[in-house]
Each structure stands twice: as C-alpha cells, then as structure tokens.
Amino acid sequence: MCKGVAITGMGAISAIGNNVQENYEALVSGKLGISRISKIDTVHKNDIMVGEIGMTNAQLKEKLGIAEETAVSRTALLAMLAAEEAVLQAGITDINDCETGLISGTTVGGMDQSEKYYFEYFETDEHWGHINGLHAGDSTQKLADHLGISESFVSTISTACSSAANAIMLGARMIKSGQLDRVIVGGTDSLCKFTINGFKTLMILSDTYNTPFDDNRKGLNLGEAAAYLVLESDEIVKRDQKKVLGYVKGYGNANDAFHQTASSENGDGAVLAMEKALKVSGLTPSDIDYINAHGTATPNNDLSEGRSLLRIFGDKVPEFSSTKAFTGHTLAVAGGVEAVYSVLALQNNVIYPNLNFTTPMKEFELLPQTTVKQKELHHVLSNSFGFGGNCSTLIFSKEA
Amino acid sequence: MKPVYINSVGSVSAQKTFDNSEFLNEITEYNASTVPVIAPNYKEYIPPAAARRMARGIKMSTVSSKNALTEAGIENIDAIIVGTGLGCIGDSERFVSDIIKNDEQFLTPTRFIQSSHNTVAGQIALGLGCKGHNFTFVHSAVSFESSLIDAKMMIENDEAGTVLVGGVDELVDHHVETHRLIGHIKKEPVASQELLQSKTEGMVMGEGAHFFVLSNQKAPSCYAELLAVKTFNTLSKERLEENVLAFLERQQLGIDDIDLAILGNNGDVNFDPYYDQLGTSLFKDTPQAYYKHLSGEFDTATGFAFWLANKIIKTQTLPEVVQLNAIVPAKLETILIYNQYRGENHSLTLIRKC
Amino acid sequence: MSELKQELKEKIIEQLNLEDVSVDEIANNDPLFGEGLGLDSIDALELIVMLDKDYGIKLADPKEGRKIFESIDTMAAYIAANRSN
Structure with a gap:
C-alpha cells in the first residue's frame, strides 16, 4: 500500500474552455463562463444563469468523428472529448498494453436526450436510439468503446456532486492495491431540464452570477463539463518513462449522515473526509498550500464548508478559493475539473481567484483568495460534497 | 490477503x-x-x-x-x-x-x-x-x-x-x-x-x-468467503473460456474445483448463447444452475445470484427449481457466478464454504 | 377562515403523504415543524409549491416560509391576505 499514483494525462471541457490549456488561461485571466442559457429552451431561462459549453452536439460529433445521426447523449460526447485529450497527453499508444480501467462519474447520464423524447418514443421510432442511453452507465460504456478499452474494469459512480472525486479516489485505490496498472478517471454531466428544474425545486439556484463564500450569496449556477485524469502505477511510469504531472496523494470519503440534501451545520462529513485524506497522504494540515473549495455559493454549503475548514486548519487556513464562479457547479464533474485545476495550480505555482466575492460572511472571518496569486505549491486539497451526505476530499502533490 | x-x-x-x-x-x-x-x-x-x-x-x-x-x-x-x-x-x-x-x-x-x-x-x-x-x-x-x-x-x-x-x-x-x-x-x-x-x-x-x-471477522451467521470478483466491459464468446480459466487460475483453482456454476440465462435468444458457450465447453461436466426465471432480469439481478449461492452453501442444498443440467454436485463448497447483459458487462464472482 | 384551515390540513396530509395523521389530530396552533407535526426543510419546499399552485402565491426565498408555515393559523392568515386565486 505504499505505491504512488501518478497523474500522466489530463483533459477537460467546461464553460471556460474546450481543453485544459483554455481552461487554465481563463482561470488566470479571470474570465468567467457564466451566461444566460442558450441551448436549452427552458421557461426558467430568464431566472437563472449557467456555465454552458459553447459547442453544440453537432460540433462535438464532428470534432470526435462521430456521424451526426448516431444516437449519443451530450454527456457521452463531452466525456469523449475530455478523455481523448487526457489519453493523448499521457502518450498512450496502445490503451490495452497493460491492465487499463475506466471509472467515470455522472449524475444525469443520458437524461439530456431522454427528456426530449420521453413521450415521443411512443409516437415514432425516430429517436429510439436514445432509449437505452438513459442509464448512467451508458456514457461510460460509450467512452470505453471510443477509447478502445476492452475486457477490463469499466464502471460508473454516481454520488451526486462528489461523483468524479470518488471516481478518482477509487482509481487511486485500485492502482495502489495493484488491481489496475492504469485507470482513466473523472466525470461528465451535461446541462438538462431535469437538473435545472430539480435544483429549482430546492430553491438553491441564483438568478445572477454565483458568489462563493460571500455573505450575500444567493445560490449556485449550474454548469456542464467533462474532465478526466490518466492515473498510472509506478511500474508503468518507469516502463514508459512517463512525464508525471502530479500525484494523487490523499483521499477521504465520509458521509455526513445529516440530511438528504443539506450539509450539517458544522460540516461533520467534510471534516471527516479531510481528516481521512490527510491521514492517507501522511500530511498535516500545515502542509496544505492551497484549498480548492467545493464553494457552491449556496447559503448552506459555504457556511458548512467554511466551518469545516476552521475545524481542520484552525487559525491557519491556507489560501482557498472556489472556482465555481468561473464554471458554475458542474455536478458530478465538479471534483474532476477541480482535480485538473488543482494539478495545474501545482504545475504553475498559482492560486486562482474566488471571483465575485465582496462581503465577508458574518459567521466567521474567512476570506477567500480573490486575486491570482503566485505561490510555491507542494500540496493542494480539493473538496467535493454532494446530496445524500456524500463528502469527498482529494489531495494532489508534486511529489509521490 | x-x-x-x-x-x-x-x-x-x-x-x-x-x-x-x-x-x-x-x-x-x-x-x-x-x-x-x-x-x-x-x-x-x-x-x-x-x-x-x-x-x-x-x-x-x-x-x-x-x-x-x-x-x-x-x-x-x-x-x-x-x-x-x-x-x-x-x-x-x-x-x-x-x-x-x-x-x-x-x-x-x-x-x-x-x-x-x-x-x-x-x-x-x-x-x-x-x-x-x-x-x-x-x-x-x-x-x-x-x-x-x-x-x-x-x-x-x-x-x-x-x-x-x-x-x-x-x-x-x-x-x-x-x-x-x-x-x-x-x-x-x-x-x-x-x-x-x-x-x-x-x-x-x-x-x-x-x-x-x-x-474481516467471521460471524456465527457466516455464509461463505468471497474469493474473487472480476468484471469485463467487453468479452467475446470466443474469449470467454480463456478468461474464465485465467480468473480461476489466479485463485489457484481449476474447473474441477467448481462445484456449481450459476449462470445468468435470461431467455433472450440473442444473448443466452454466451452461457451455452460455457455450458457446453468449459462447464460441460460441471453442475449448473440458473435463477432469472425466479427473479427476472435487472441490472442488479446478480444480487439474487449472490444470495442464491450463499444460501446454497450455508444450507448445503441445491433447490431443484434452479438446476440447469442433470449433473448432481458431489459437494457444495465452491460456487462460480457468471453473468453478462446483452453481450456486455460480464462478471465472474467466486465464493467458497468456510 | 375555518374552511381554509380545514382545507389546508387535508392538503398537507395529502401532499406530504402523512398517511398516519388525520385532520383532527392537527390543532390550528400546533407547530408544523420540529416538535409538532415533525415536518422538515424538504416539506417546507413542498408547501411553497402548494402555495404557488393552489393559491397563486410565489415565495422567492425559502426563508420566508419559516414564519408562514409556523402553524395552520399562520398559514391560513398569510394565504387569506395574499391569495390571488
């Protein structure tokens, strides 16, 4: 259990960029991706703002070399684009040259198409290709086929907004325990009416730009994204003389066991997840140089998370920021894009700004980092929390 | 381990x-x-x-x-x-x-x-x-x-x-x-x-x-020991035998060590041939059972198979209603469950009396 | 007003699936949340939808619900004062 888990490739598509480089440039230039919704005709279009990816499904298909008439959900298309980039960066020529797995997180699966044709299926067979695309595993299966992964461990995790974080965690554990040599991990979710209306019923959508950790925060902006990492064992890194971008050093998963959708007031689950991750990594809180917070900008999350940070780090909370002001809350993928951002932070020794912050919260004296800051970084901690009490923490490090 | x-x-x-x-x-x-x-x-x-x-x-x-x-x-x-x-x-x-x-x-x-x-x-x-x-x-x-x-x-x-x-x-x-x-x-x-x-x-x-x-602790109520589980996103009929044998080999077992194979036949004429392939080759002398006529098919139907395998080992009885072939098991100690759905997402699960 | 209160009790039982509760068991001044009927924050969201759908009252902030949903009395008073249908 003392093996390293190397990150050798990354791919990401979100509202702030179609690849990792574009995402990074937006983060350091303060360019947010939040706008009115243009691709989904919803009655809420004037009440909400979203982090929407610019490319249409037709454009995505064209880029991926998939025939326009092929029935594929947007969720799967986004996954393919991001994972392709990760595999390319990892310099993988034969994906089956060692035991390669795929673990993907998603919450909506193929809902973006199913909700369009829900009743139409019974009128005409035109869209029957989407019927079996609803289940959450479909996007992962199509991604595995697209990458050419065969006879291997391919699975999907759905733990709400911590799905991709948990996919990364499981992948790291499988590499450490020798079950896999290489695993592609991350997540994908597209915007759809289902989630827009779902979050609307919970009354936690902001009608303007989301403002993480601000006293006047009004809720979250939904976003869409896909992000994947290639994780490889020490043996494969050595065998292929891979350039290592960073390491998955720690991970922790806990359940808040408090409420079906809300976080406990003092962030019990979050504290447990961070404690576990620190233990696995062998680090102490003072080793953490930057925290990429979950920071959804809902009244409940930011208070609970803020308190949990104070419980772990005391009066020495390192610089922290939520990048959700840039991307929106990308649900299952949040822990995935933020893993990519964490590794980029390590590579570039840079901390991203927590945009839209003006007024400190009344409950405590926590101030997020609001400007781009250069700082020598060794260890970055990333939080992701979800419905069902699911709390996950990942720690990324420069060294194994 | x-x-x-x-x-x-x-x-x-x-x-x-x-x-x-x-x-x-x-x-x-x-x-x-x-x-x-x-x-x-x-x-x-x-x-x-x-x-x-x-x-x-x-x-x-x-x-x-x-x-x-x-x-x-x-x-x-x-x-x-x-x-x-x-x-x-x-x-x-x-x-x-x-x-x-x-x-x-x-x-x-x-x-x-x-x-x-x-x-x-x-x-x-x-x-x-x-x-x-x-x-x-x-x-x-x-x-x-x-x-x-x-x-x-x-x-x-x-x-x-x-x-x-x-x-x-x-x-x-x-x-x-x-x-x-x-x-x-x-x-x-x-x-x-x-x-x-x-x-x-x-x-x-x-x-x-x-x-x-x-x-990790054996309770008085214990049913069996979980030896191994493996999944395959794809697997062709032609590659089935080889992969099942390799799976058993990693547990230092051969096909003769399997007292019962529980197969996931669901009556789909297009995909039951995967089970037939094993049933008539690797498992031809192995006692076989099936269960989806009792449980129906669903994504987690293998939960029923896992329940069945555990019950068989604990009670040391093989209900007639699940028997798929006429071979009577000499003992009921090691059970292999094989499943796939529509030719994808294959799984092998192995449990043993303890 | 007493008609509205009776109606509210019936609707709450139906909407929130309170199978084991009868209309007579809910007193007009019983607290609906916490100690009394034991409703929670998800129920509050359900009641906000009920206000919108059945009485044409829209609440923008779920926090507003806390005072309104204190009891059947407070709910009925708020609805009577603000209903549009």
Missing part, C-alpha cells in the same frame, strides 16, 4: 425471500414479461414518518439491509456501498413527466431528491448514522459487482472491517414500455418454467434489493 467473509444476507425479490429462515420453500411462478417483487409488510420495518417520502427502491433496500444487519448481529458498519443500474427510476420518470406535462411549473423537490442515484446509500447512512465510506455504483449489469470489488478491496486493505454492500433496482412502467419497443423486454408473456425455451428476443424484467454484510 485477508479473507472476506459474507456474514449475512438480505433479499427482497420476486420470490418470497425476505425471510432468512426460509430458502425457496415455495416458488411463485409467473406468466408475464415483468415480475415485480413480493413485498414484505413495509410497515413492520419502516416507521410511517420515515416511509412517507420513500421510493419503492428505498423501501426494498431498507428491509433487505435491515435483515442483513440483524442476521449479522450488528448495528454499526464502517462503510455502505450500493450498486444500482437505474436508481430510484420511478421518481426520475415522474419528475421528467411532470416537467413536460406542467411545462416546468409546480414541481416538487421530493421526486428530484429520490432521483439522485445515491439516495439509497445516503438514506441507509442517514438511518444508521453511518459516517463512513459511502459509494454508489451505477454501471448497468456490473453495478453490484463493482460494489463487491470496492467492499472487498476496503476489507483486504484494512480500510474497513465491516461493510454493508447491496444492489437494488426498481421495475417501472416507462422504462419497461420503452425497452419493450426496442426489443430488450419480451413482447409476449412467458411462463417461468419455459423461460429458456421461449426462443424469442428480449428478457423478462424483474426488480429486487439484495444486501450483504461483508467482514
């Missing part, structure tokens, strides 16, 4: 399986293309205030997981891991349908909350106050096996001592009707006993919830 013990079982299925003191004593036969669970009296298990918002999948899981915890004689566990192909899809369907019918107005949060795939694992954790590792796998026919793999890894690596692991899926109208359109579900009813002779495409769809307590 630390052994992983299966200390208890819990089942709610299309047979009367919720009473752990029985083992397929009476068989319910169906003549249908969908087979719902025989529901226990949920009120005996769930207080009304808690039950009022629960989807059927959560109710089934509550009963099944409670029975497993009771049998194992424990109240606290270190981790909860659930597999579900579709989650509480009944609520997802109603939410989508309300979105369309009401033009996105007057929607209520409960349906949406229950639609979250991890709602079962979350609500079990909430009920038990379990703050440990909590995972939900949602990968079609290997959802349950993914959960087993995770649970086994946790125990072997000392990440947890005792894990509640389960699989659950609901049978729901829109899903059934749409999947019947595309031929995944049989268009005509089939009698349970004639499932494998139907020679038609599609399956008979079922539902169920199966939960197990896995532990």
